Amino acid sequence: MSTARHEPIPELICELCRQFYALGWVSGTGGGISIRGAEGIYMAPSGVQKERLRPEDIWLLDGAHDDVKVLCAPADPTLKISECRPLFANAFRLRGAGAVLHSHSLWAVLASRLFAERGEFVCQGLEMQKGLRGMGCFDAVRVPIIANTARESELTASMAAAMVAYPAVDAVLVAGHGVYVWGSGWAQAKTQAECYDYLFRAVVEANRLGVRLT
Ligand SMILES: [Zn+2]
Structure with missing residues (x-):
């Protein structure tokens, strides 16, 4: 795990949530x-204003077990563990990820709609593809799209199946909902999430404008 600035992880999560809020990724809670x-898995709480999180609001969970073992809970009893916990666990368990993020970006939602019938988002020939693990700018980027469910946690099995089917891809789109992106550490997860969001936006806007991207 690399936190280049050696910032404590709860503080880092709060800072990243403010940045993601500014990007429109975590609005509306x-x-x-x-x-x-090293101590376990840090996780933001569910259903709160993500841009106003404080370090003491962050959960610390035992990362060695699939069941939820809380090592350190926020003092505020109204805070609940993220609804995304089993989905984050998919990336930790299946990919050995160091960080996972979930975005409700409008570009991810529109991209999932645009490619709904195909079942996967596809683009090719864009420079920003180089920010994705193992990807060159002339390769074809493919991101699986899974159907949304009434509860976030009900996505767990279909997300895991998509991850197995697309072993070279570090993202799963959820139709009409958003995207999950992970990486070996927070910096790679953030970089890849930014690159995916750029690609989703590029393809959606190109489609709207009726122009070819390459
Ligand atoms: Zn969500």
Whole structure:
């Protein structure tokens, strides 16, 4: 795990949530982020104003077990563990991720709609693809799209199946909902999330404008 500035992880999660809020990724209390540290897995709470999180609001969970074992809970009893917990766990368990984030970006939602019938988002020939693990700008980027469910936690099995089917891809789109993106550490997860969001936006806007991207 690399936190380049050696910032404590709860502080880092609060800072990243403010940045993601400014990007429109975690507005309306949606979205979230989880980072693995030496002590366990840090996770933002569910259903709160993500841009106003404080370090003492962050949960610390035992990362070695699939069931929820709380190592450190916020003092505020109204805070609940993120609804995304089992989905974040998919990336930690199946990919050995160091960080996972969930965005409700409008570009992810529109991209999932645009490619709904195909079942996967596709783009090719864009420079920003280089920010994705193992991807060059002339390769074809493919991101699986899974159907949304009434409860976030009900996405767990279909997200896991998509991750198994697309082993080279570090993202899963959820139709009409958003995207999950992960990386070996928080910086790679953030970089990849920014690149995916750029690609989703580029393709959606190109479609709207009726122009070819490459
Ligand atoms: Zn969500």
